[in-house]
Amino acid sequence: MQIPIYKPELPPYEVVEPEIRAMYASGILYPGPFTDRLVAEVQEFCDVSYCLPVASCSLGLILMLSTLSRGSKVIMPAFTFNATLQALEWNGLVPVVVDVDENGQLSAAEVRACLDEHPHNVSAILGVHMWGNLLDTYEFDRIAAERGIPMFYDAAHALGSFDDEAVAPGSATCFSIAATKPVSAGEGGLIVTNDGDMFNVLQDASSHGLYGSLDTKEKGINGKIQEFNSILAYHAIQQFDKTKSRRRELMEYYRANLADVPVRIWETREGVDPSYKDCVLFTDSRDELDAFLQSKGVGTKRYFDPAIPDMGSFEGIVHSADNGRKLAKTCLSLPLYPALTNEEIEYIINIVRSFFKGTNDTSV
Ligand SMILES: Cc1ncc(COP(=O)(O)O)c(C=O)c1O
Structure with missing residues (x-):
């Protein structure tokens, strides 16, 4: 796939x-x-x-x-x-x-x-x-x-x-x-x-x-x-209500089905009804998980690595950046868009679960 x-x-x-x-x-x-x-x-x-x-x-x-x-x-x-x-x-x-x-x-x-x-x-x-x-x-x-x-x-x-x-x-x-x-x-x-x-x-x-x-x-x-x-x-x-409800549904599905694996997904701030732009997870095994997902045909992005003070063009003052640097090294975006089918999200979740189980079985 x-x-x-x-x-x-x-x-x-x-x-x-x-x-x-x-x-x-x-x-x-x-x-x-x-x-x-x-x-x-x-x-x-x-x-x-x-x-x-x-x-x-x-x-x-x-x-x-x-x-x-x-x-x-x-x-x-x-x-x-x-x-x-x-x-x-x-x-x-x-x-x-x-x-x-x-x-x-x-x-x-x-x-x-x-x-x-x-x-x-x-x-x-x-x-x-x-x-x-x-x-x-x-x-x-x-x-x-x-x-x-x-x-x-x-x-x-x-x-x-x-x-x-x-x-x-x-x-x-x-x-x-x-x-x-x-x-x-x-x-x-x-x-x-x-x-x-x-x-x-x-x-x-x-x-x-x-x-x-x-x-x-x-x-x-x-x-x-x-x-x-x-x-x-x-x-x-005009069609955004529909777009957003599917994005929310997919995001909640990721959150529920990855709750017991060692990844963290960003949390919505209380009182906010977000657009759900990206499903970004954080894991110390980011690079390996990324390579594994890509080898199985799943597109990913490292939104956003490197952190701002580590960008090649950066010339400025760093007041504080520890969390930002950590997020940059551990972040990985998964597909999240209305056209993503139930079968496709299931496939992605199974790959992530399989990665953490140390198996190559995507039907876990
Ligand atoms: C945080 C942030 N700011 C600005 C931009 C730039 O937006 P545009 O591609 O419309 O120029 C992006 C694009 O992804 C972004 O992620």
Whole structure:
């Protein structure tokens, strides 16, 4: 059996086809009526005032952080995808790495300790909603407000995660709608905020910083999303209840059927209804288990190894990173997507169980 690590959850072709035809006929290929429709939908879905669709979440994060002074410090987690770090690098910001807890969530206590240790020149905090398991945004927003700095969220995994009915966007939050994400449009990002000034700045920056003329007044870039991606994203949101309930079901199945083997799966923070972006387990035998699964045709990913301070390009300050480094060396993502069949998940579970029993029998 060959099981890929992910399969995008696409809307039925017959649903999108008339809209693709209409887009062709209109000749409007980049921000137009389908993008306007997506914006309205996301504002309602996330209960936010503003949404700026962009070409990718990576670009959205770069835009958000472009509002900060070059050379200033930004607090970020020790454990995340390299795009989080790269958003700082592109803006000439100095990462100050702070540790995460055993579920990969930035520690509020460590952030406070770090701010006490670095009282000067910290211009923002960048949190990550790891695997859709939301941070306590109320706590982080409070910490940032106490210091008078913005709180940004990398929510690449978290479109469709809810906490108290919505995701509090802090100063600004960026979701990913890339092909591997629960709401998938191939590529794209969605910045959300309740701050009208922030929205205006980011909107101009995402359109070359032109402010309506051909003279660049501020730094900017081409960050526009395409109509095709907006069509897919809109329909992915429409079908998200179904997508999420299957993701939840699969995740619970993994948790229940791997409860008695020596692996740990991340736990949902109380009160959070996550998007279930990834089923990530942790084990000291990660490398061997990974090789075994792959030899049996099961796609895996080491989300996210190495830890941020151990990345080749890293130049910054490490406040604390022990947990992040441990997670990086022990993490392994298993397939988790609605198209995964019951037979396939059973096969994967049996391989993991068989690995720990020391047998080569996948029917255990
Ligand atoms: C934590 C995190 N941040 C940012 C990104 C970048 O998202 P995109 O691929 O839409 O640029 C990813 C992508 O997987 C991610 O995992």
